[in-house]
Structures are given as C-alpha cells and as structure tokens.
Amino acid sequence: MSCHKCPRQCSTIAGFCHADSSHPEVAAVYAHTGEEPPLSGSKGISNIFFAHCNLQCCYCQNLEISRAEVNPSLIALHSVDQIVDAVAESLTRTENIVGFVSATQYSDLVKPIVDGLHARGLFPTTVYNSNGYESIDVLQDIAPYIDIYLPDYKYSDSQIAQRYSNAVDYPEVAQKALKEMYNQKGSSLPTDDNGIAFRGLIVRHLVLPGQVENSVRCLEWIADNLSVNIHVSLMAQYFPPEGTALPDQLNRRLTADEYSQVEEAFYNLGFHRGWVQQLEAADSYRPHFNDKTKFK
Numbered sequence: 001m002s003c004h005k006c007p008r009q010c011s012t013i014a015g016f017c018h019a020d021s022s023h024p025e026v027a028a029v030y031a032h033t034g035e036e037p038p039l040s041g042s043k044g045i046s047n048i049f050f051a052h053c054n055l056q057c058c059y060c061q062n063l064e065i066s067r068a069e070v071n072p073s074l075i076a077l078h079s080v081d082q083i084v085d086a087v088a089e090s091l092t093r094t095e096n097i098v099g100f101v102s103a104t105q106y107s108d109l110v111k112p113i114v115d116g117l118h119a120r121g122l123f124p125t126t127v128y129n130s131n132g133y134e135s136i137d138v139l140q141d142i143a144p145y146i147d148i149y150l151p152d153y154k155y156s157d158s159q160i161a162q163r164y165s166n167a168v169d170y171p172e173v174a175q176k177a178l179k180e181m182y183n184q185k186g187s188s189l190p191t192d193d194n195g196i197a198f199r200g201l202i203v204r205h206l207v208l209p210g211q212v213e214n215s216v217r218c219l220e221w222i223a224d225n226l227s228v229n230i231h232v233s234l235m236a237q238y239f240p241p242e243g244t245a246l247p248d249q250l251n252r253r254l255t256a257d258e259y260s261q262v263e264e265a266f267y268n269l270g271f272h273r274g275w276v277q278q279l280e281a282a283d284s285y286r287p288h289f290n291d292k293t294k295f296k
Contacts, residue, residue, distance in 0.1 A: 002015075003015045003019075003021065003105075004135070004137075005054075005104060005105055005106075005107050005108065005135065005138060006054040006104050006105065006133060006134065006135055006138070007133060007134070007135055007167075007169065007173045008054060008167075016054065016056070016068070016166075017052040017053055017054045017056065017068055017105050018052055018068035018069065018070075019051070019052040019105035019106060023078050023079060024050070024077065024078065024079065024080065024083065024106050024109055025050070025051040025052065025070070025075045025077075025078065025106075026048055026049060026050055026051065026075070026076060026077035026078075026082075026083055026086075027049045027050070027051050027064075027065040027070075027074050027075060027076060028047075028049045028076055029046060029047070029048050029049070029076075029077070029083065029086035029087055029089075029090050030046075030047050030049065030090070031043070031044040031045070031046060031047075031090055031093055031094045032044050032045055032046075032047040032099070033045075034284070034285045035047075035099070035150075036150075036202055036231075036233055036275055037195065037275070038189060038191050038195060038196060038197035039097060039099070039127060039148070039150070039196075039197060039202075040095070041095040041097070041194060041195065041196045042095075042194075043093065043094045043095050044093075044094045044095065045094060045095060045097045045098070045099050045127065046087055046090035046091050046094045046097065046098045046099065046124070047098075047099040047101050047129070048083060048086075048087065048098065048099065048100055048101060048103070048113075049062070049065060049101045049102070050100070050101060050102050050103045050105070050106050051065045051066075051070045051074070051075055052065075052066065052067070052068060052070060052102075052105055053066035053067075053102050053104075053105070053131070054104045054105050054131070054133060055131045055133050055165045055167060055170075056068065056165065056166070057131075057154070057164055057165045058164050058165070058244065058246055058247065058250070059164065059208070059238070059240065059241060059244070059246060059250050060241065061237075061239070061241065061285070062102070063241050063244065066102065080109060080112045080113055080116060081116070083109075083113055083116075084113060084116035084117060084120070087113070087117060087122075087124075088117065088120055088122060091122060091124060095194075095196050096123075096124045096125060096196075097124050097125040097126075097127060097196060097197075098117070098124045098125070098126055098127065099126075099127040099129050099150070100113075100126065100127065100128050100129060100146075101129045102129065102130070102131065103128065103129075103130075104130060104131070104133070104134060104138070107138045107141075107142060110126075110128075110142045110145050110146070111142070111145055114126060114145045125147045125148065125196070125197070125198045125199075126145060126146050126147050126148070127146075127147070127148045127149075127150050128142065128146045128148070128149050128150065128151075129150045130149070130150065130151040130152065130177075131151070131152050131154065132151040132152045132153050132154060132170075132173075132174035132177055132178065133165075133167060133170055133173055133174060133177070134151070134173070134174075134177040134180075135177075136176060136177065136180050139177060139180045139181065139184070140180070143184055147198060147199050147200075148185070148189075148197055148198075148199060148200050148201070148202070149181040149184070149185060149200075149201045149202070150202050150204065151174070151177065151178060151181060151201075151203060151204065152174075152203075152204045152205065152206065153174055153178060153203055153204070153205055153218050153221075153222065154170065154174070154205070154206065154218075155170050155171055155174070155214060155218070156171055156214055156217035156218045156220075156221055157171065157211075157213075157214050157217070158170065158171050158172075160211060160214055163247055163248070164208075164247070164250075175221065175225065178203065178222075178226060179225070179226070181201050182201060182226050182227070182230070185199065185200050185201040186200070186201070187200075187201070187226070187227045187229040187230045187231075187273075188200055188229075189201070189202065189231050189273070200231070201230060201231070202230075202231045202232075202233055202274070203222060203226075203230055203231070203232050203233070204232075204233045204235060205218050205219065205232065205233070205234055205235065206235045206237070206238055207234065207235065207236055207238065207254055207258065207259055207262050208238055208250065208254070209238065209248075209249040209250060209252050209253065209254050209255070209258065210248055210249030210250075210258075211248075211249075212258050212261050212262060215262040215265075216261070216262060216265045219232070219262070219265055219266055219269055219271070220265075220269065222271075223269040223270060223271070228269060228270040228271050228272065229272075229273060230271075230273065230274075231273045231274040231275075232266070232271050232273070232274040232275075233274055233275045233277075234262065234263065234266055234274065234275070234276045234277065235277050235281065236254055236259050236277040236278065236279045236281050236282060237277060237281040237282050237284065237285050238253065238254050238282060239253055239282045240252065240253070253282050254279065254282065256279055259279050263276055
C-alpha cells in the first residue's frame with residue numbers, strides 16, 4: 001500500500017512522516033493567540049495540532065510533535081470524535097475559528113471533523129495552516145471545507161529546500177500549491193465586525209539566518225506570479241531548536257541587518273497588506289507540548 005496525501009507519494013503507508021493511517025494523532029487542541037490578528041482576534045483560534053509532518057524541517061519549532069518518531073505521551077487525541085469533542089469545548093473560549101495545523105498527512109480527516117462540528121450546530125471559520133508542500137488534488141478535495149488558507153512559502157532555492165527539509169522539489173510544488181490556493185480564494189481577506197477573517201489567503205514567510213537571498217526571491221515570486229495585494233506575513237521569530245544539530249548558520253538567531261534587508265524588499269516590491277514581525281518575536285511563540293501552557 002502507499003500514501004498519496006502529499007507530494008512525496010510514499011510507497012508505504014507510514015512513509016516519510018510516519019503518520020498512522022489507522023487513526024489520527026493530535027497533540028493538542030489549543031486556544032492559540034499567536035496567529036495573525038484576523039485569525040487570533042482577542043480570544044485566540046482553536047488550533048488542532050496534528051502530530052508528524054510531511055516536511056520535517058530541521059529547525060522546526062514544533063519538533064516535539066512534528067518528527068517521524070513522536071513520544072506517545074505527547075499524543076492526546078486518537079479519533080475524530082475526540083478531536084470534535086475537544087474543538088467544541090475549545091470554541092466556548094475562543095473566537096469562532098478553527099485551525100488545522102500541519103494537517104497534510106491527515107488531510108482526509110478535514111471533512112469528517114468539519115462535518116462532525118456541523119452536526120453539533122457549530123459552524124466555525126476553518127483555517128488550513130500548511131507548510132506549502134501540498135498536493136493539488138488534496139487542495140481541490142478539501143476546498144469546500146476550508147475558508148482560509150494559511151500556507152508558508154519557505155524556499156525559492158531547491159538546494160536549500162533539500163538541505164533543510166529533504167524536499168528538493170519544494171519550490172516547484174509550493175508554487176503550484178500557492179497558485180491553487182490563490183485561484184480558490186483570491187487576494188482579499190474579508191473580516192466581520194470584530195475584525196475576524198472569514199475567507200481568504202495569507203502567505204507566511206519565515207526569514208532564516210544566512211538566507212536573505214532566499215527570502216527576497218520568495219517575495220519576488222509572490223509579487224510576480226500571484227499579487228502584491230495578497231496578505232503576506234513576514235516573520236522574524238526564528239530561533240534554533242535546543243539539542244538539534246543544524247546546518248549552515250541555523251544555529252544562531254536572525255540579525256537586525258538580515259531582517260531589515262528582507263523587510264526593505266517587502267516594501268519595495270509593493271506589498272501593502274499583511275504584517276511584519278518585530279525582530280524580538282524570536283523571544284516569543286515557543287511551543288512546549290509537554291507543558292499545559294503549550295506556548296510561552
């Protein structure tokens with residue numbers, strides 16, 4: 001048997017990410033206030049943090065749960081019913097919005113989870129929070145169930161993609177995925193009276209130490225191939241994961257000069273919608289999935 005949920009097209013079910021096809025593995029359903037303002041609002045988004053990941057970047061901030069081998073003690077939920085129960089409870093405390101975080105390897109569960117919420121009379125806005133390494137077939141399949149796409153566009157350079165994420169085809173794959181998301185949602189991000197988005201596309205880019213050129217080229221591609229009207233979230237929150245051997249300059253934080261070069265390109269290219277993090281963001285947004293607070 002094989003898995004066709006992501007572009008890796010693994011020849012075995014467990015494959016590259018080791019996701020269990022027999023049942024979901026979710027580390028947490030958590031009220032997260034660290035997403036972009038139209039997603040977090042004042043109360044936070046109910047994020048479903050799926051375990052494993054089809055990309056497994058060597059610097060991942062969620063490495064506790066994104067690796068192929070995840071400590072079983074970190075898996076809190078093992079069925080669709082449990083996930084729906086947890087989301088329903090979480091929605092009593094958050095904005096009426098749910099995020100599917102790194103769900104590619106469990107993309108077939110998007111429908112039953114959303115249907116399960118609808119069966120309970122719950123109709124939250126749904127966000128597909130993705131690393132950008134997605135199959136077009138999957139994006140078209142889940143399209144009726146997803147209101148907002150929140151993809152990364154990590155790499156414009158295939159060699160960097162291979163070195164950091166073992167995905168030499170990432171630029172080509174992500175570009176096709178972003179075009180599909182853009183074709184589905186366009187460049188607008190309408191919000192309700194409380195400023196909470198209910199449809200659209202936000203593209204994220206995390207600036208990495210020593211990779212200014214990669215970041216600038218990512219922004220150039222978005223401007224040239226999609227639109228400068230897209231909401232782009234430029235992020236400075238990179239920090240080296242503890243206890244991990246990292247290549248190149250990933251063992252240090254981003255410098256002010258590096259980030260200012262990318263920020264300058266952001267504005268020079270004409271982007272005028274979105275968010276530019278402060279460099280101090282690296283001191284925040286650090287997940288701890290073995291801790292009840294989850295993020296610090």
